Amino acid sequence: MARLAGNYTHWHNLVYSTAWLTGRLDHAALREAWRVLCLRHDVMRRAYVSPDEACTYEDVLTEVEFHSADTDDEALETMRRTLVGAPFSLDAIGLSRIVVVRRDDRRHLFGIALDHLITDLTSWNLLVAELGELYERAAAGERIGCETEGAASYQEFAALLRQEFAGRWGEERRAFWRAYTERFGSSSPPLPSAGAAKGEPAVKIVRRALPADAHSRVRQLARQARATPFVVVTAAILAGMKEATGASSVGVSVAHHGRALPYTAKTLGQFVQRVPLHLDGEPGGPLETVRDVFGQSLDVFDYALPLDIVERSWGLDLTSSIGGNGAHVTLDQSGEGFRGSPLAGTRAEPVQVPAPGGHGLVDPLIFAWWLDEAVPRVVVHYDESLITTEAVEAVVDVAARFAVSDGR
Structure with a gap:
């Protein structure tokens, strides 16, 4: 609420992590897993109108961004620019980002960023685990439903x-x-x-x-x-x-x-x-x-x-x-x-x-x-x-x- 009221202007408000992934990465499966994750959890479709009012959209607000790079330095700079180059704005729609930078068929730079207004450490760990589960199922060709079990919506x-x-x-x-x-x-x-x-x-x-x-x-x-x-x-x-x-x-x-x-x-x-x-x-x-x-x-x-x-x-x-x-x-x-590895079939190496x-x-x-x-x-x-x-x-x-x- 303090940030919604205009405080913490010096703070970039990004909760994020990045890693090199080695192994085969199924782009289509990742795109589908992220889409289903956002549809399952209303907070991923949440926006703030004012310090006292929030709204939830029916459609997914962000999609996986895919890029490519010829060198590791270029990949890191692309990730820096697209994932963390700018803070989230409460005047814009979408408080999450997910970025993949391809170096070759078996090596990608992977990152997720969320606005601190929609996550905490427990939620981050839940999100990463569920994204991994959905990705594995999508990569195996399974049709994934958007229903959740045992979890209330954030709006509820x-x-x-x-x-x-x-x-x-x-x-x-x-x-x-x-x-x-x-x-x-x-x-x-x-x-x-x-x-x-x-x-x-x-x-x-x-x-x-x-x-x-x-x-x-x-x-x-x-x-x-x-x-x-x-x-x-x-x-x-x-x-x-x-x-x-x-x-x-x-x-x-x-x-x-x-x-x-x-x-x-x-x-x-x-x-x-x-x-x-x-x-x-x-x-x-x-x-x-x-x-x-x-x-x-x-x-x-x-x-x-x-x-x-x-x-x-x-x-x-x-x-x-x-x-x-x-x-x-x-x-x-x-x-x-x-x-460990957030996505099945890959090995993760954290990178700052x-x-x-x-x-x-x-x-x-x-x-x-x-x-x-x-x-x-x-x-x-x-x-x-x-x-x-x-x-x-x-x-x-x-x-x-x-x-x-x-x-x-």
């Missing part, structure tokens, strides 16, 4: 959400979030600032290696607190922010899957909802802090809503309470990609095709924990024009010690 989900929101379910959530903002306030104190931002964000990265056994230590603290590893690393960041700011209350945002309503497990669309987690009061030890944050997480996940939408009708400032810096926390969250200007930052401060890697680490992306490097490093210092502590 949105209608049910509005219906629930207008009743007791919505009133309970309104009362919860009103009480939440009364407790934590409508903003969180900022980290030391580098000054007012001018122009596009100055994206910087801080990487901090963790002990080799960091994963087992985080899991041990989670078991002691009867919480989850994700809550442990989130509590660690909150503890770091509290020490860096000296404030009585600090907050971050985390992602909730948003698929709580029936028949949404296999539905394509943007379901993820950002909810806040805060830490207030006198600082305790890691074990006490994790337990406090875990208890809070049970409530905010249970009452999760698209807060940036409902705050306008409720007259509450909810989104700014998600961390004064727009701080966001993730754990072992890989981005969109093609796992940078979008113009890079990804930018949706939030000015993103803490990503990578505990499943060979070298566990914390990686922080931040806007240096808003937040000082010293402040970021101070938070990471505390958070790293907290996460691998024995809980005392």
